[in-house]
Amino acid sequence: METKAPGGGYLRQAWLVIFLGLLYGGALAGVQTSLGPRIEQNRRAETYRVIPQIVPGADAAQTTELTITGRDGKPSRVYRVHTAGGQLAGWVLPAGGLGFADRIDLLVGLDPELHAITGIYVLDQKETPGLGNFISSESFRERFAGMSAGEPLMVVKENPTAGRNEILALSGATISSESVANIVNTAIDNLREPLRGL
Amino acid sequence: MSNHDPTALERLINGILPENPVYRQLLGMCPTLAVTGAVKPAMTMALATAFVLISANCMVSLIRGLLRPHLRILVFTLTIATFVTIADRVLAAYLYEMSKQLGPYVPLIIVNCLIISRCEICASKQSLPVALADAVGVSLGFALALGSIATVREVLGSGTWFGLAVLPSNWPNWGIMVLPPGAFLTLGILLGLVEWLADRRRKHVT
Numbered sequence: 001m002e003t004k005a006p007g008g009g010y011l012r013q014a015w016l017v018i019f020l021g022l023l024y025g026g027a028l029a030g031v032q033t034s035l036g037p038r039i040e041q042n043r044r045a046e047t048y049r050v051i052p053q054i055v056p057g058a059d060a061a062q063t064t065e066l067t068i069t070g071r072d073g074k075p076s077r078v079y080r081v082h083t084a085g086g087q088l089a090g091w092v093l094p095a096g097g098l099g100f101a102d103r104i105d106l107l108v109g110l111d112p113e114l115h116a117i118t119g120i121y122v123l124d125q126k127e128t129p130g131l132g133n134f135i136s137s138e139s140f141r142e143r144f145a146g147m148s149a150g151e152p153l154m155v156v157k158e159n160p161t162a163g164r165n166e167i168l169a170l171s172g173a174t175i176s177s178e179s180v181a182n183i184v185n186t187a188i189d190n191l192r193e194p195l196r197g198l
Numbered sequence: 199m200s201n202h203d204p205t206a207l208e209r210l211i212n213g214i215l216p217e218n219p220v221y222r223q224l225l226g227m228c229p230t231l232a233v234t235g236a237v238k239p240a241m242t243m244a245l246a247t248a249f250v251l252i253s254a255n256c257m258v259s260l261i262r263g264l265l266r267p268h269l270r271i272l273v274f275t276l277t278i279a280t281f282v283t284i285a286d287r288v289l290a291a292y293l294y295e296m297s298k299q300l301g302p303y304v305p306l307i308i309v310n311c312l313i314i315s316r317c318e319i320c321a322s323k324q325s326l327p328v329a330l331a332d333a334v335g336v337s338l339g340f341a342l343a344l345g346s347i348a349t350v351r352e353v354l355g356s357g358t359w360f361g362l363a364v365l366p367s368n369w370p371n372w373g374i375m376v377l378p379p380g381a382f383l384t385l386g387i388l389l390g391l392v393e394w395l396a397d398r399r400r401k402h403v404t
Contacts, residue, residue, distance in 0.1 A: 016264050017272055024280040031284050035291040042294040101302065126302040129232065130378075133301060 043123055047079070047092070047107060054109030054119035055090040057083050063092075068198070070190040078191065080198075088112045091195060094123075095187030099179040102126040104135070108184050110149055114195060120144045120184060132176030140177075143167050149188050153181040203324060206331035213335025220343030221392045225312035230344060231381040233303050237360045240348035241341070242296050246289065246304060248337035250281040251313050252330065257281075258321035259329035265322060274317040275308070282307045312336065350384045351375045 011018075051060045062082035070076045079092040090112050096105040104125045109118040122136040134140055147153055148165050155178045160166035169177035204212065219225045226247075233243045254277050258265075265273060286304045289297035297304065307313070316336055321329040352358055355375030357365035374380050 013266060014269065016261065016266070017269055017276065020261075020273060020276055024276060028280060028283055031287050035287045038291040039287070039294075042290070046294070102305075124298070126305060129302060 043105075046123065047094070050107065050121045051079065051081055051092055051109075054107055054121050055081050055092060055111075056118060058089040059084040062086060066198070068191065068194045070194060072190055076191060078195065090118055093187050093191055095183050097179065097183040097186065099125060099127055099135075100132050100173070100175040101128060104176075104179055104183060106180065106183055106187075108187055110188070110195075114149055114188075114192060117144050117147045117149050117184070117188075120180070122180075127173065127176045131170070132173040134170050134173065135176050135180050140170055144184065149192070152185040152189070155181045204328070206328045209320060209324075209328055209332035210335035213332060213337075214339045214342065217336075218339040218343060218392075219312040219336055220340065221389060223312070223315075225315060226310045226340060228306060229303055229310065230347065230385065231378070233300060234344055234348040234351055234381055234384075235376045236352045236356065236358075237345065237348045239296065239299055240344040242289070242293065243300060243303065243307075244337070244341035244344045246285045247307055247310060247313070247340055248333075249285050250278060250307055251316060251337050251340075252333040253281045254278045254313055255316055255321040255329040255333035256326060258317045259324065259326045262322050262324075270318075270322060271314075274314050274322075278313055278317070279308050312340065346388060347381070347384050350388070351380050355380060 048060045051058050058081040064080045066078050067075050081089045081092055083089045091110045093108045095108050105123040107121040111118055120141050127133045151165055154166050155169050156166045157169050160168045167181055220230050229243050233239045257277050320332040354372045356371055357369040
């Protein structure tokens with residue numbers, strides 16, 4: 001096929017690809033615009049369902065949503081969660097960032113004083129099946145509960161030392177594990193001061 | 199071997215059994231092994247794949263006169279990726295739980311080679327009705343394959359079918375059937391069975 005050099009200029013050869021790229025791009029933008037709010041709604045419903053799992057004692061019905069400005073200058077949504085009796089039980093921060101394969105979206109639960117992480121939950125991930133996708137598993141997520149929220153989490157491959165904020169990586173999925181820790185660190189770092197001010 | 203292009207009806211029928219994508223061509227092994235632990239995710243995958251295959255085949259057939267030989271694969275991939283993204287968003291909006299359960303396997307439909315093979319073999323050479331019939335036939339064949347494997351695995355592994363209990367509650371669930379080895383075992387046994395039946399039929403005819 002290469003022996004006969006394709007005739008014509010670049011545009012004559014590639015116009016179909018360029019045209020289809022624009023057409024498909026427009027179509028996908030349309031799909032995202034029309035379905036985006038519904039997907040967001042589904043996520044919010046899931047968030048409310050799992051709030052009691054990531055902040056102990058919280059009652060999802062006693063939740064207020066706030067929009068605060070983080071250190072990065074952008075508005076962020078946070079959930080202030082309460083016990084059934086109306087006492088402050090903690091905070092839930094939606095957080096996201098790049099994983100090994102694609103975006104990872106998390107919920108991070110914090111205690112009322114912002115001293116400790118009470119739990120995390122994975123809303124969305126597309127990590128490698130059989131390795132990285134275990135970031136959604138209970139056994140990985142519970143490694144975060146009780147860690148200090150005052151200093152960054154560190155990911156280690158073996159023998160995490162108690163009291164040093166170390167998370168044991170999933171074997172075979174170091175990058176996915178580190179991504180989760182980084183997303184948690186960034187979110188807490190970004191919102192700690194504004195949350196203290198509330 | 200024949201010197202005429204297959205007609206729409208031939209394409210439709212061939213896709214279902216004689217050239218079944220899974221049992222005869224061994225294409226699309228990733229979803230075949232990965233999402234057949236139960237019938238519900240398997241059928242969702244079959245439906246999503248059918249949507250992508252039918253849309254991509256029709257689109258490619260419509261623009262087949264404009265394709266440049268050295269850019270055709272790029273156009274196929276672009277087209278398939280677009281429809282997969284639409285399927286992924288629709289699942290996330292209307293079947294949220296299922297979309298989470300299937301996880302990365304929905305975006306992975308892009309690299310399911312049974313779709314690009316139909317674009318290359320049929321849609322880029324034949325008219326819209328033939329390409330449509332071809333896509334429908336192959337989609338039915340794929341659904342049949344996923345459904346059969348998932349049925350064996352779900353019934354033996356969980357005692358249910360489509361989430362409904364079909365075996366007595368004292369059935370000892372064969373845990374291995376819902377785990378990855380169960381996928382390989384079931385595929386191997388069903389593949390052998392299909393081969394054996396086809397072989398017997400051939401002998402019977404001659």
